[in-house]
Amino acid sequence: MKGFSNYLPVLVVCFPIFAALLLFLIQHFAAKLRDLAAQVIAGITLALVASMYPFIKSLGTIGISFSRIMPPFGISFRADLLSFILALIAAAVWLLATIYSKEYMAHEGRQNRYYPFLLLSLGGCLGVFLTGDLFSLFVFFELMSLTAYVLIVHEESPFAMAAGYKYLILTIIGGLALFFGIAIAFAAAGNVQIAPGNYLFTQINSLSFIAFIAFLVGFGIKMGIFPLHVWLPDAHPVAPSPASALLSGIMLKTGAYGLIRVVYNVYGPSLIAQAGWDKILLALAGITIFLGSAVAIAQTDIKRRLAYSSIGQMGYVLLGLALLNVNGLTGTIFHIFSHGLMKSTLFLSAGAMIYKTGKRQISEFAGIGYKMPITMGCFTLAALAMIGIPPLNGFISKLILSMGALDAGKPGFVFLLVLSSLMNGIYYLPIIINAFLGVEKEKRVWAKPFTELKWSMWAPIVLLALGCLIFGLFPLNYPLDWAKAAANLLLGVSK
Amino acid sequence: MSHLPVVILVVYLAAALGLIPLSKLKRFSPGWGALAVTSLALLLAIVSALFVGANGPYSLFPGGHAGQGIEIAVDWVAVLMHLTINLVGLLILVFSQGDLESELKRSYLPIYYAVYLLALFALNGLIMAGDLFNLYIFTEICSIAAIALVAIKPGKQCLQAGLKYMFLSALASGMILLGIGLVYMVAGELNIRALAEAIPQAFQTCPWNVYVAVSLIIVGFGIKSALFPLHLWLPDAHASAATPSSAIHSGLIIKMYIIAVARIIFQAFGPNLFGSIPAPKVILLLSTIGIFAGSVLALVQTDLKRMLAYSTVAQISYIIMGFALAVPAGIRGGLLHIVNHGLTKSMLFLTAGAIIYKTGIRRIEELRGIGFRMPLTTSIFSIGALSLIGFPGFSGFVSKYYLAFGALEAGKPIYVAVILASSLLNAVYYLPIVIRAFLGHKTGKFTWDQLPWPMTAAMTVLAAFNLYIGILPGGLLGLVKLAAAALLP
Numbered sequence: 014m015k016g017f018s019n020y021l022p023v024l025v026v027c028f029p030i031f032a033a034l035l036l037f038l039i040q041h042f043a044a045k046l047r048d049l050a051a052q053v054i055a056g057i058t059l060a061l062v063a064s065m066y067p068f069i070k071s072l073g074t075i076g077i078s079f080s081r082i083m084p085p086f087g088i089s090f091r092a093d094l095l096s097f098i099l100a101l102i103a104a105a106v107w108l109l110a111t112i113y114s115k116e117y118m119a120h121e122g123r124q125n126r127y128y129p130f131l132l133l134s135l136g137g138c139l140g141v142f143l144t145g146d147l148f149s150l151f152v153f154f155e156l157m158s159l160t161a162y163v164l165i166v167h168e169e170s171p172f173a174m175a176a177g178y179k180y181l182i183l184t185i186i187g188g189l190a191l192f193f194g195i196a197i198a199f200a201a202a203g204n205v206q207i208a209p210g211n212y213l214f215t216q217i218n219s220l221s222f223i224a225f226i227a228f229l230v231g232f233g234i235k236m237g238i239f240p241l242h243v244w245l246p247d248a249h250p251v252a253p254s255p256a257s258a259l260l261s262g263i264m265l266k267t268g269a270y271g272l273i274r275v276v277y278n279v280y281g282p283s284l285i286a287q288a289g290w291d292k293i294l295l296a297l298a299g300i301t302i303f304l305g306s307a308v309a310i311a312q313t314d315i316k317r318r319l320a321y322s323s324i325g326q327m328g329y330v331l332l333g334l335a336l337l338n339v340n341g342l343t344g345t346i347f348h349i350f351s352h353g354l355m356k357s358t359l360f361l362s363a364g365a366m367i368y369k370t371g372k373r374q375i376s377e378f379a380g381i382g383y384k385m386p387i388t389m390g391c392f393t394l395a396a397l398a399m400i401g402i403p404p405l406n407g408f409i410s411k412l413i414l415s416m417g418a419l420d421a422g423k424p425g426f427v428f429l430l431v432l433s434s435l436m437n438g439i440y441y442l443p444i445i446i447n448a449f450l451g452v453e454k455e456k457r458v459w460a461k462p463f464t465e466l467k468w469s470m471w472a473p474i475v476l477l478a479l480g481c482l483i484f485g486l487f488p489l490n491y492p493l494d495w496a497k498a499a500a501n502l503l504l505g506v507s508k
Numbered sequence: 509m510s511h512l513p514v515v516i517l518v519v520y521l522a523a524a525l526g527l528i529p530l531s532k533l534k535r536f537s538p539g540w541g542a543l544a545v546t547s548l549a550l551l552l553a554i555v556s557a558l559f560v561g562a563n564g565p566y567s568l569f570p571g572g573h574a575g576q577g578i579e580i581a582v583d584w585v586a587v588l589m590h591l592t593i594n595l596v597g598l599l600i601l602v603f604s605q606g607d608l609e610s611e612l613k614r615s616y617l618p619i620y621y622a623v624y625l626l627a628l629f630a631l632n633g634l635i636m637a638g639d640l641f642n643l644y645i646f647t648e649i650c651s652i653a654a655i656a657l658v659a660i661k662p663g664k665q666c667l668q669a670g671l672k673y674m675f676l677s678a679l680a681s682g683m684i685l686l687g688i689g690l691v692y693m694v695a696g697e698l699n700i701r702a703l704a705e706a707i708p709q710a711f712q713t714c715p716w717n718v719y720v721a722v723s724l725i726i727v728g729f730g731i732k733s734a735l736f737p738l739h740l741w742l743p744d745a746h747a748s749a750a751t752p753s754s755a756i757h758s759g760l761i762i763k764m765y766i767i768a769v770a771r772i773i774f775q776a777f778g779p780n781l782f783g784s785i786p787a788p789k790v791i792l793l794l795s796t797i798g799i800f801a802g803s804v805l806a807l808v809q810t811d812l813k814r815m816l817a818y819s820t821v822a823q824i825s826y827i828i829m830g831f832a833l834a835v836p837a838g839i840r841g842g843l844l845h846i847v848n849h850g851l852t853k854s855m856l857f858l859t860a861g862a863i864i865y866k867t868g869i870r871r872i873e874e875l876r877g878i879g880f881r882m883p884l885t886t887s888i889f890s891i892g893a894l895s896l897i898g899f900p901g902f903s904g905f906v907s908k909y910y911l912a913f914g915a916l917e918a919g920k921p922i923y924v925a926v927i928l929a930s931s932l933l934n935a936v937y938y939l940p941i942v943i944r945a946f947l948g949h950k951t952g953k954f955t956w957d958q959l960p961w962p963m964t965a966a967m968t969v970l971a972a973f974n975l976y977i978g979i980l981p982g983g984l985l986g987l988v989k990l991a992a993a994a995l996l997p
Binding site: 152193 | 900909912924925929931936940947978980
């Protein structure tokens with residue numbers, strides 16, 4: 014295992030981090046160069062992530078560990094199929110959000126701070142997906158969380174500062190809980206490697222239960238699971254829209270990824286099932302799905318509604334991974350992927366509307382579909398995917414999740430999924446109806462005239478929306494195949 | 509070569525005595541003179557560490573009675589602490605070249621530096637004292653020098669703090685001396701090695717003597733190292749003193765007393781005896797309360813230096829907790845935190861001093877936007893803050909996880925929870941300062957700090973050490989492992 018390919022995950026993670034530090038210097042010369050450099054860096058990162066694929070396909074796992082950094086744990090990098098899918102979607106959405114940011118952030122200002130932190134958080138996020146042990150995962154998790162704070166408070170208004178502070182404190186609590194869990198795991202097993210079959214806990218006792226709860230709290234806060242979601246509806250909407258898209262679309266998923274690793278690699282599905290701890294996860298998932306969707310209906314601010322919707326969607330993800338079967342896990346992984354596409358489309362297009370009109374209330378967007386047909390069209394497509402209308406990608410993930418629930422003998426959750434789809438319909442459809450059919454043609458008067466976005470802003474949105482369509486419609490669905498393969502790998506099922 | 513540690517002491521003592529007469533010379537700067545002496549001492553400490561690395565730990569017996577009388581123990585604990593003391597002492601001294609003239613009268617400078625060197629002399633001696641007699645002597649010298657470092661700054665506040673410190677310190681010294689007397693009464697020995705053999709038997713005959721002696725020694729050193737609730741003198745003293753004094757107090761002095769008491773407890777009395785009496789439980793409880801009380805009190809402070817002082821009360825409780833767990837990982841955590849907190853807290857005090865030097869601001873509220881006026885200083889402050897909160901990649905994290913391992917190894921996971929809860933409290937009082945320094949108000953343009961170069965250099969080097977230990981702690985961990993084994997085999 015000494016080939017060059019083993020260094021690829023290291024390169025993928027370190028490149029954006031060091032490039033971000035370089036960007037601090039570059040931006041002294043010219044603003045134009047800075048915007049371009051940020052896009053190029055994100056682009057190269059995506060290319061590097063993609064270049065891992067042939068090696069992962071042939072070797073299964075690539076990676077390397079550096080035991081001299083931060084002993085006794087060491088820092089290690091590792092990429093398998095699951096890591097690859099998530100890193101790929103993360104890098105792709107990050108690139109599109111960076112392209113979108115050029116115009117959007119010109120309006121918000123302070124790009125000299127925004128871009129380096131955007132790239133640092135990309136490095137942290139990729140680090141979470143591409144590390145080979147819990148400790149390294151934790152280190153990059155903290156890096157990502159801390160840099161995301163700067164993105165959240167970008168506006169620096171008192172409300173943003175308050176939301177950011179809440180986020181920061183809960184993030185620190187989450188980090189400490191994770192550290193608690195990792196320390197117990199290290200004391201119990203002598204290592205914290207993430208590797209197939211290397212279960213760190215083999216006994217059910219109070220210490221392993223405490224560690225399980227600590228992991229659940231640590232990753233659950235990031236994921237926004239009820240009742241740890243309190244920071245999310247404040248923090249996600251207050252960030253600049255491209256950052257909201259990344260927070261909701263990608264960074265939430267680091268928590269889900271961590272939980273997948275905890276359940277399937279650290280404890281092992283059989284131990285979790287034997288101890289009955291999956292019931293805790295299932296109960297939380299049920300509440301989260303219902304609560305997120307129900308509260309979203311009550312929101313009038315468009316970004317807040319999207320943020321609550323994310324909470325509900327993370328309930329799906331938690332549900333799938335708690336079912337402990339192949340279909341459930343496949344659904345979870347595929348939903349992480351599809352929700353990344355859908356939610357970033359929604360946030361970017363909502364951001365575009367706010368950017369153009371300066372308004373945030375849903376009722377104020379009446380008739381906007383005629384002014385911004387491309388943006389609103391993409392919003393519609395992604396919203397329909399969210400509701401789970403075939404043939405969009407959201408339908409497929411819900412279908413597989415339902416199959417998983419049936420496999421596990423829990424048809425109640427199928428009912429919950431259907432109910433939640435209905436609620437998604439209740440809070441997404443009015444936005445669309447209002448945008449296209451809300452007012453008569455003559456009354457569509459706007460205080461400030463505006464037109465459709467520049468191409469550099471709509472192109473990322475369109476690409477993401479097309480993703481929702483393609484990964485639902487096309488018969489050759491690579492992400493779905495990868496999700497299945499990754500689920501089989503995690504459950505130790507050989508096909 | 510084996511006499512190098514003694515040479516360090518001689519150099520310091522001679523320099524401390526010679527500095528005042530020498531400063532009558534026109535072209536002699538006492539500051540740079542002290543700096544030269546400390547650099548030499550650091551060099552000697554490094555050579556001595558290499559010597560011990562090659563030949564193993566050893567002891568010197570100036571009285572000639574091997575294993576009986578006066579002993580200078582050059583073990584790994586001494587090596588580790590020599591390096592820490594002289595490094596941190598040197599960097600604080602570098603800083604004071606820029607800062608001190610703004611805080612003290614010019615005519616006091618030679619005296620200040622002489623006392624400073626005397627304190628370093630005592631610290632270097634204290635951590636390699638192999639017998640209770642020497643240990644007590646160095647404790648006393650150290651205490652007197654420490655009080656002088658506080659009281660020398662003009663102003664009623666400093667005098668008051670110095671007096672309070674002196675009364676409590678004198679009380680503590682009395683207790684320690686009484687404790688040593690009681691030990692000598694039953695065991696008939698002062699040498700720590702000889703005591704280790706004599707005490708079990710003495711404990712059979714006069715258990716109460718030993719109990720009372722242990723208690724007196726622990727309480728005495730507890731006062732000196734500010735174990736809660738014996739910390740009353742510390743916030744006043746650390747907050748009002750000149751910046752270099754605060755830094756050396758919080759960074760070094762109070763911790764070396766912990767080393768002294770750890771030597772007595774683990775090497776003379778032995779961990780078994782220590783474990784058989786309720787002392788560890790009481791100390792663990794007190795340090796837990798100290799961690800929370802220190803943090804909560806830090807939270808309500810409005811003065812930056814006072815906040816740092818209360819934070820020290822909390823942090824010192826971590827160290828004491830690590831030792832009181834009485835397991836190898838806990839002691840490693842305690843030793844690591846002595847080094848890391850020594851580097852970090854002195855750095856924080858220096859940054860606070862730099863801010864006061866440049867802007868005169870002491871109140872935390874007024875620090876809004878300081879990040880734009882003094883970006884380097886504020887960044888270094890942020891590094892220190894993140895380190896004490898225990899973010900991975902900073903030195904404080906390393907000691908935190910060893911302390912956590914210690915608690916798990918001792919089978920007391922509740923103390924892991926205590927450490928983590930207190931990390932959260934640290935975040936609650938450190939992060940708002942960092943946040944308000946950079947965010948949340950109309951951003952100005954960055955202007956460079958423009959501090960005298962010695963101040964910038966000292967803070968930067970400390971910050972670099974902090975990050976280095978945070979990312980590559982391998983070398984330090986190796987040294988700490990050896991030192992912990994010397995205390996608790």
